[in-house]
Amino acid sequence: MGNRPASTAHLAMLLEVAGTPKPGNVDRHRDLSDLGFEHFLAGAVGARPGLVAAATGDRVGAAFETAIAGMAAATDRNTHFGTLLLLVPLVAATDDGTIAPAATERVVEDTTIADAADFYRAFDHVEVAVGDPPADAPDLDVRRGSDAVSAVESRGLTLLDVMERSTPGDGVAREWTTGFERTFETAERIRSGDGSILDRAADAFLALLARDPDTLVQTRHGEAVAREVTDRAASLEDGSREAIEAFAADLVDRGINPGTTADVTAAGLYVALTRGASL
């Protein structure tokens, strides 16, 4: 059934936002100032047609733009941009209930200039926090949205090319160029962990944050803050629940949102569920 991977991806999005504590992110116990739990539920439902498109053979870029358009229409906010940029190729690479790095790499390698154009068009639907474009290519600024499509086309860039240009400063793009390495590692951590899947998702989030600085935090707050957050996460990996909750409260108070780490957590949940992880 073509919709099975779409349903699994959809559930991964819901479980990701419900897992708690996920320091600095909306979770079962915390909202951000203008971004609530309800927006993540609605964003996940709105994005679903794009996931179905990915599961039923639509081009990766087109499916992604469909997902973002639906998310934005449902919430008027960006809840899942990075998450969907990971889930769409993973869903497209899922075959007969199986997902593996090699198939995922094939999907991203097969992306075309048309997929890159779709990706740029997705920025027309919603405001996304991104870094500045490379100095040699201001015409490729993703914030230009569809206005940048002609530049993408004249340079002949595929969507994978666009992702390569964003690595390593963007942790989502890095997954595209590394065979979704952290995604698959996270999936195994979720499958082998203890507790409910919500607890295992929260543990996986902290483990990811402890290993690599969050690139959304880097973009918004600079490398020093991102490093501080990662060091504190590392110090808490075997810490008490209370200490992790205090860290979570502190990040929310300071407006520090490791959103890329949440994106990889959702992608890891998708792979884990596809591979039979229990609730």
Add this chain to the structure above:
Amino acid sequence: MGNRPASTAHLAMLLEVAGTPKPGNVDRHRDLSDLGFEHFLAGAVGARPGLVAAATGDRVGAAFETAIAGMAAATDRNTHFGTLLLLVPLVAATDDGTIAPAATERVVEDTTIADAADFYRAFDHVEVAVGDPPADAPDLDVRRGSDAVSAVESRGLTLLDVMERSTPGDGVAREWTTGFERTFETAERIRSGDGSILDRAADAFLALLARDPDTLVQTRHGEAVAREVTDRAASLEDGSREAIEAFAADLVDRGINPGTTADVTAAGLYVALTRGASL
């Protein structure tokens, strides 16, 4: 688009379980002993094909059985039986983005013996807490599931007939036989309330519980307990958040779960969202 009502119903299920405090129920802040938040998320995703079937013209009974089969396959639990028994006819009655009591009454009046048979078959998929059958019709015990279908057929009962036999002891059946009166009232309360939709859903739940004893509590714990719960809810309608949270903790401790009230809340959310309620 046929899937629009299905998506709205799906979102209503997610918002219902997230609203807090909903005393005695799984909500954003509470799990029950063998029934967690993650099961409600998975149950809502699993039920979706049945909602799509209802939105695209499948028979009400068949769509309901599809929804229950999907829910049970995803969770091995009963998370949404009563909720889906309300949402399926509401989705079927939604036409061009409009839902009204008259159309809903037509849908339930048009149900057939085949729909009743499907309803009984749905009990094969999952264990549901129900009262004893009428003394004059032990062969119609829903707990017999598909084994009761021949009795349903030989008596010539439609699904609406079955619901009439369950009223007034079952608050879900009562909606079927009263033009979904409490559902539409709840929708207007949610549309006109204050706060986020999660807060408005929780307020609507308490208002419903304060007005009528929950029939699931009646079935499991008797009328006196159901009455006590309703009296306490009524005393708290203008109470402090702390007092309502204490009530919620007490009901969870005592294993008292006003699940029918949650079902009507979800149905009210569906109507409210269809009528343009904001998040």
